[in-house]
């Protein structure tokens with residue numbers, strides 16, 4: 001119950017899916033949680049659920065592709081909760097286009113939200129994490145950034161997050177800030193639900209464990225990496241995919 005006791009966590013894109021699950025789990029484990037995203041209505045629902053169960057959370061609007069939004073969100077977090085210990089760069093979008101049908105506009109949008117969003121999160125939160133002493137950043141990449149299955153813009157954006165994780169981890173390894181990433185496989189969330197049924201069914205059929213993942217499967221991984229239990233772990237990747245990339 002107290003694995004994040006005394007800590008403050010900001011989770012991007014936590015108005016739905018895995019981010020919302022992480023927000024709820026982190027609050028149960030004692031963290032004060034800043035739920036962020038682009039939908040205030042959805043965000044307030046997550047906040048209400050957390051607070052009605054005795055947790056402490058608030059919603060801040062944050063489009064991760066906007067540096068101004070990041071600066072404002074980090075300032076508001078400090079104002080409300082006094083500090084920040086944990087950042088989960090979770091927000092993301094997928095565009096399901098092959099190389100030939102990927103436009104420059106599509107490529108830019110996916111990169112700006114997925115990889116630039118994670119970069120801006122790391123950069124903007126870092127001074128505040130350093131001020132708090134010990135900090136943990138968890139970037140949500142994907143197995144799509146590891147293998148040649150998927151879509152060029154999405155896969156490249158997730159590969160960029162893996163590389164960003166390692167280089168930021170090295171830069172701050174001696175300053176108390178750990179940076180790791182999670183590479184989920186197929187997880188049943190609103191994003192997964194929009195996949196073409198046939199493609200999704202093919203993927204699920206190949207998962208050695210015989211099922212898709214649930215948001216809580218990823219949230220437990222994020223909890224471990226966010227907590228002090230992983231205090232000697234930085235620059236690493238946690239694959240949560242039911243064994244898919246092992247075969």
Ligand SMILES: NC(=O)c1ccc[n+]([C@@H]2O[C@H](COP(=O)([O-])OP(=O)(O)OC[C@H]3O[C@@H](n4cnc5c(N)ncnc54)[C@H](O)[C@@H]3O)[C@@H](O)[C@H]2O)c1
Pocket residue numbers: 012013014015016017018019036037038039062063064065090091092093094113140141142143183184185186187188189190191192
């Ligand atoms: N579901 C899967 O199978 C799967 C697999 C691997 C990785 N992922 C990654 O997990 C993360 C969470 O996705 P999910 O599966 O929970 O789906 P989701 O669609 O429920 O979550 C994505 C969240 O990001 C938010 N978002 C989109 N653009 C944003 C922006 N510009 N600023 C702020 N927030 C924005 C959405 O509103 C949403 O709340 C994403 O980064 C996704 O790429 C998902």
